Amino acid sequence: TVAGLLKKAGYRTAHFGKWHLGSGPGAPMPDAYGIEVSKTVNSNDPRWREDKIPYFRAHSTRLIVDEALEFIKQNLDRPFYVNLWTLLPHATLDPTKEQLEPFLKLSPQTASGHLGAHQIYFASLRDLDTQLGRLIDELDKLGLKDNTLILFSSDNGPEDIHIRNASHSAFGSPGPFRGRKRSLYEGGIRVPLIARWPGKVPAGRVETRSVLSGVDFLPTLLKIAGLPEDATLGLDGEDVSDILFGASRGRRKPLFWEWRFTIAGYNINRSPMLAIREGDWKLLLNPDFSRVELYDIPRDPMELNNLADRRPELVKDLAAKVLAWQKTLPPGPIEPAAGKNDYPWPKD
Amino acid sequence: TVAGLLKKAGYRTAHFGKWHLGSGPGAPMPDAYGIEVSKTVNSNDPRWREDKIPYFRAHSTRLIVDEALEFIKQNLDRPFYVNLWTLLPHATLDPTKEQLEPFLKLSPQTASGHLGAHQIYFASLRDLDTQLGRLIDELDKLGLKDNTLILFSSDNGPEDIHIRNASHSAFGSPGPFRGRKRSLYEGGIRVPLIARWPGKVPAGRVETRSVLSGVDFLPTLLKIAGLPEDATLGLDGEDVSDILFGASRGRRKPLFWEWRFTIAGYNINRSPMLAIREGDWKLLLNPDFSRVELYDIPRDPMELNNLADRRPELVKDLAAKVLAWQKTLPPGPIEPAAGKNDYPWPKD
Known part of the structure; x- marks a missing residue:
């Protein structure tokens, strides 16, 4: 520490x-x-x-x-x-x-x-x-x-x-x-x-x-x-x-996040379980690939333009890194709804 | 009436x-x-x-x-x-x-x-x-x-x-x-x-x-x-x-909306000034085309996947319709920030 x-x-x-x-x-x-x-x-x-x-x-x-x-x-x-x-x-x-x-x-x-x-x-x-x-x-x-x-x-x-x-x-x-x-x-x-x-x-x-x-x-x-x-x-x-002290530069290491629980509030705020930021790119991902979102953060800071299907190689690379990082985390409970943003739509 | x-x-x-x-x-x-x-x-x-x-x-x-x-x-x-x-x-x-x-x-x-x-x-x-x-x-x-x-x-x-x-x-x-x-x-x-x-x-x-x-x-x-x-x-x-009385069908006429003022709250909720819904498609548009958003509403009800640049012909058609409709509206004040979702980012 x-x-x-x-x-x-x-x-x-x-x-x-x-x-x-x-x-x-x-x-x-x-x-x-x-x-x-x-x-x-x-x-x-x-x-x-x-x-x-x-x-x-x-x-x-x-x-x-x-x-x-x-x-x-x-x-x-x-x-x-x-x-x-x-x-x-x-x-x-x-x-x-x-x-x-x-x-x-x-x-x-x-x-x-x-x-x-x-x-x-x-x-x-x-x-x-x-x-x-x-x-x-x-x-x-x-x-x-x-x-x-x-x-x-x-x-x-x-x-x-x-x-x-x-x-x-x-x-x-x-x-x-x-x-x-x-x-x-x-x-x-x-x-x-x-x-x-x-x-x-x-x-x-x-x-x-x-x-x-x-x-x-x-x-x-x-x-x-x-x-x-x-x-x-x-x-x-x-x-x-x-x-x-005054420099402005890209970082040398990626950043990683995991959230194992549900997210309060509106569906639109509910992100996938994992995220990685490397350079300008941020990939949000569920471990089972049920949600894959890639954003160019400086140009799309609101995270509204998902570019995942246009950059498959980049997604593959970032996904491998964040999934490898996730394996290093201590075990613990994961809520079944973690990473989901489903809504209970009325049935037809 | x-x-x-x-x-x-x-x-x-x-x-x-x-x-x-x-x-x-x-x-x-x-x-x-x-x-x-x-x-x-x-x-x-x-x-x-x-x-x-x-x-x-x-x-x-x-x-x-x-x-x-x-x-x-x-x-x-x-x-x-x-x-x-x-x-x-x-x-x-x-x-x-x-x-x-x-x-x-x-x-x-x-x-x-x-x-x-x-x-x-x-x-x-x-x-x-x-x-x-x-x-x-x-x-x-x-x-x-x-x-x-x-x-x-x-x-x-x-x-x-x-x-x-x-x-x-x-x-x-x-x-x-x-x-x-x-x-x-x-x-x-x-x-x-x-x-x-x-x-x-x-x-x-x-x-x-x-x-x-x-x-x-x-x-x-x-x-x-x-x-x-x-x-x-x-x-x-x-x-x-x-x-x-029980039918389920597509509508015969498109629907139109205009909002001439700013929108309270978070930027993410601030839509363009005009909208048209026709069939499954909804186009949101500023009259000067500064924002163009096309959503497939039944498949993307959260309006997060803007398909405008993938369907240019459809955008052209829907834009013409909503702009023609807008011309039929009575005059009145339009706020300068209407349809914008800019944020006062810090300057470099």
């Missing part, structure tokens, strides 16, 4: 916020991942008990930032690595009255006073933004501006309103992309990545060509920390530090 | 509920359409003042059904034609506590007690269903079962959650179709049509092949009423009474 390797190299390591890497009998604790200090929810050691505290989630980003700042202040003389995993904007969103106040004027205006999903979502997101702003300001005040890399990202696209605990709040947008959370279409897997490191990461640059992924964090952070690259051998990610 | 022609033939005609065919200076009143008795909202004579009565909309279907039944009881000795245009499930939905009660257990469970969009939508729809059930039961009790045709339909697909007054409630589903309200994709234009006429319309039949449209109501109802067909000459619709 990133934390484990950095810890070995003398970094102090911490994790604050959501865990969700496993809980229940036998699930490893954060120290098994190289984390020295932690305070978590969704874990085997939830010192924050979300279910016991009304509006905990609405306050959680502030509390997580507080913990991170406290840890950083205690370790100013050492290199440090901190996971700051917020609960927001994950459902269930329930902003406080104070957080909602700037958005009350956007009400759908019912006699019952229902709040619109956009109001609930905007209020929650604004607090996330405010608290991360506070984190950055404090880091700067502590004199850490020039030697702290901040990476901001997410693990998936926006939640769907058909999910019960998001049924009042699922206003997050995938922009122009097809799919939402769980889908392997771009709307489910294309997420923000914001990097800040004054003097190293060019300010204000929006990189539209290079393709980066969460699997790149480990090789990239090891490289930046000056650690030997042998720990990254055989991993899916690649060192993309040059891209963070 | 249907009402005007039936009135001439001796029918008593009435309209209860939403009007929305124009209000403001010079807008014709219901009698200009052949309607003798009316009580409306969204009109120049709103004897129901929605804006003055909290929860009016939640009670409106009951009130509309009451008016219709009252009118029918007063005209039992005469043939009658009644428009019963409900406000539900159109936004703004605001069901009463009593209507919500059966759905409270589906709450997203926040400390604030927000209702999910599904709860608000289901509660509203259930009252619509209940009131229409009451209408049918009363008609049967009045002895009108065997000589009353009931047609139930809608004017468009479900509203989008990005529309402010639906931002707490837009849970209506287009099923597997692409698009919602305003879109010319199937999710925007494919609507329910339920017909009831015991002994004439086969009970429980689900017709999956014939294509009917609202423009067919006039020729179909004239035919069923035994009126001469010359009034229907030159109109877009066709007599589909044979389909209501």
Whole structure:
């Protein structure tokens, strides 16, 4: 793990916020991942008990930032690595009255006073933004501006309103992309990545060509920390530090995705089970070839023009790669409806 | 109009509920359409003042059904034609506590007690269903079962959650179709049509092949009423009474659509400005040919496989027809973004 390797190299390591890497009998604790200090929810050691505290989630980003700042202040003389995993904007969103106040004027205006999903979502997101702003300001005040890399990202696209605990709040947008959370279409897997490191990461640059992924964090952070690259051998990610620092280039390794379960919401968002991105091309595939979709992503980012039957050789090549990768994955349950987008049409 | 022609033939005609065919200076009143008795909202004579009565909309279907039944009881000795245009499930939905009660257990469970969009939508729809059930039961009790045709339909697909007054409630589903309200994709234009006429319309039949449209109501109802067909000459619709009574067949005339404004919500739902359906084929087109999409609807009901470049002759033929039809439409404003689905991508 990133934390484990950095810890070995003398970094102090911490994790604050959501865990969700496993809980229940036998699930490893954060120290098994190289984390020295932690305070978590969704874990085997939830010192924050979300279910016991009304509006905990609405306050959680502030509390997580507080913990991170406290840890950083205690370790100013050492290199440090901190996971700051917020609960927001994950459902269930329930902003406080104070957080909602700037958005009350956007009400759908019912006699019952229902709040619109956009109001609930905007209020929650604004607090996330405010608290991360506070984190950055404090880091700067502590004199850490020039030697702290901040990476901001997410693990998936926006939640769907058909999910019960998001049924009042699922206003997050995938922009122009097809799919939402769980889908392997771009709307489910294309997420923000914001990097800040004054003097190293060019300010204000929006990189539209290079393709980066969460699997790149480990090789990239090891490289930046000056650690030997042998720990990254055989991993899916690649060192993309040059891209963070200003380069624009194609990636050296393909990216792979698998989703073993059904996908909530509209059929049009339900992708096949597997996906591979290599260069400009993305192939989505069920292992039994019941669905085969090939898209030229830069020219068709909405994934509407399936070119699979025009490029059979490319399909064959990409399918072989993603199916070989799938064989390397750990076993586990696969839902029968995974990768399907059938609809229960009326019978003639 | 249907009402005007039936009135001439001796029918008593009435309209209860939403009007929305124009209000403001010079807008014709219901009698200009052949309607003798009316009580409306969204009109120049709103004897129901929605804006003055909290929860009016939640009670409106009951009130509309009451008016219709009252009118029918007063005209039992005469043939009658009644428009019963409900406000539900159109936004703004605001069901009463009593209507919500059966759905409270589906709450997203926040400390604030927000209702999910599904709860608000289901509660509203259930009252619509209940009131229409009451209408049918009363008609049967009045002895009108065997000589009353009931047609139930809608004017468009479900509203989008990005529309402010639906931002707490837009849970209506287009099923597997692409698009919602305003879109010319199937999710925007494919609507329910339920017909009831015991002994004439086969009970429980689900017709999956014939294509009917609202423009067919006039020729179909004239035919069923035994009126001469010359009034229907030159109109877009066709007599589909044979389909209501059990036939399954292709239609004789194409269907056309135009939408001159932008389309709310996700880019993927934003259709071109014009559409034509002829046989199995649907062409979607901007008048300047900036977007051309051809779908084989029975085999691709989700409109994901654009076959335009494989069938250039068919595109040419259908485009000529829809563009000729467009020229027959009255003038009016066209938004510059109509028919576009561009996204403000970041610039390189």
